Amino acid sequence: MNIGHSFIIIDDSELDSFLTRKFLELTYKDVTIESFQDARQALDTIRETPGGNSLTQTIILLDLQMPLMNGFQFVEEFEKLPAEVQKKYKVIVQTILTSKSDPNDISNILAYKTVNSVIQKPLSRGKLLSLSEQLRSDV
């Protein structure tokens, strides 16, 4: 399981991004994490390092509701990047929105082809574990 996992956290909340980082560190032994409070900076970084940071796919953990550039706008821009860049990443959305209270937002974000799945906040170790199960079976 420790073949070097790479993550990018995009979340405007300091606490949430701290939590995600800690949960990732607890779950994976060998892990590279970059975090951004501003989605535009994340996009610029991805654009400038098109090869990504690792040999494996980098998982982008994306918050939806953020000022300046929200999760939807981020995905919109991300899907304009060259296909070989997009292939290096997998987008997982982390949000407080629920499929019950905001069914449209949830189905809209899942409609993007680069968006793999949606995790409901708050994050827990259990949620991360079932996510990595799912990612492994995807490959």
Next chain:
Amino acid sequence: MPDKIKILYVDDEADNLVGFKASLRLHYKVFTAVNVPQALSYLDNNPDIRVVFCDQRMPDKTGVDFFEEIRISHPLPVRILITAYTNVESIIDAINKGNIFRYVKKPWTEADLIAAIDEANKFYMANSMLSIKNEELQKAYNELNKFAHSVSHDIRGPLTGILGAINLAREMDDAEEMKEMMFLMEKSVKKLDAYVLSMHDYYSLQRGELKIREIDFHKIMDELKGIYDINARINHIEFTINVKQEETFRNDEAPVKLIFNNLLSNAFKYQDKKSKTKSVEVDIEVRKNIATIYVKDTGIGILGSHVGEIFNLFYRSNSVEVGSGLGLYNVKSALSKLNGQIEVNSVLHQGTTFKVTIPSI
């Protein structure tokens, strides 16, 4: 005395028009038109015409047809048909097609007309009050929508964060990490608290009555200095206040304080942490019944393309600092209550200056 009510009378017979105008000109502002195009041009140029009379029998168009047309193009004026006694067909038609308010029989008496105008005017007023109320309701409804949306994010956001932190705490044993997390949790709680407080500000601004009294800016600033001096010391921000007030100034104090509080907390919050010389300066001058206030900071500034939006409800132009998107919106509502103005001048990475002017009452 209020302006005279504007009424329009359309009739192809010039004699009727003259008679009509002669008997009503004292009480009303009367427009008369001999044909439909002329009538339409009066309606276009005088959108405040409240009552339109029209004769049924005209060569180019019947009164009913005319009403049917303006019912769509000029729906506000109240429509009254003038028609000969026997013409029942046209009256039924007028009611069904032209949707008229009532009709006046020919030959009319002055008393008939005045009574009709009086009733029509009441109807017009009720209708326009209704549409004003409707607009207000629509606005309130739109804001409610925004609130419902924001509640889910701005209140649930910090809460789920704290919940997540509790989940994580069960698996953590490093005290230093724990402290770091506590610090971030505290920030979230404060954010939530600030949100609830500004929600209260929002509510009291929307619903509260004005309470006019004398305002001493020296006193207000002394209070605020006490609050912000601590922040200034901890973060090495030079904080200066200059007040020039020699005359009495009257207005509602609560919104004035709210404006200062929001502008100052922004000025302190949006400082450039890397900058060596950080300052916040407040200049107040009361002259000739106007208070002119400058709040200047040497902070991060606002991007030119965002300046137009910063006063909008729930708008946030910064992702690093926690903002509710309510502060400047409340400032703007407070100013509209005080009859004041606000201007922003901001240079990115250099600072922002807000200029506020408030009249004394």
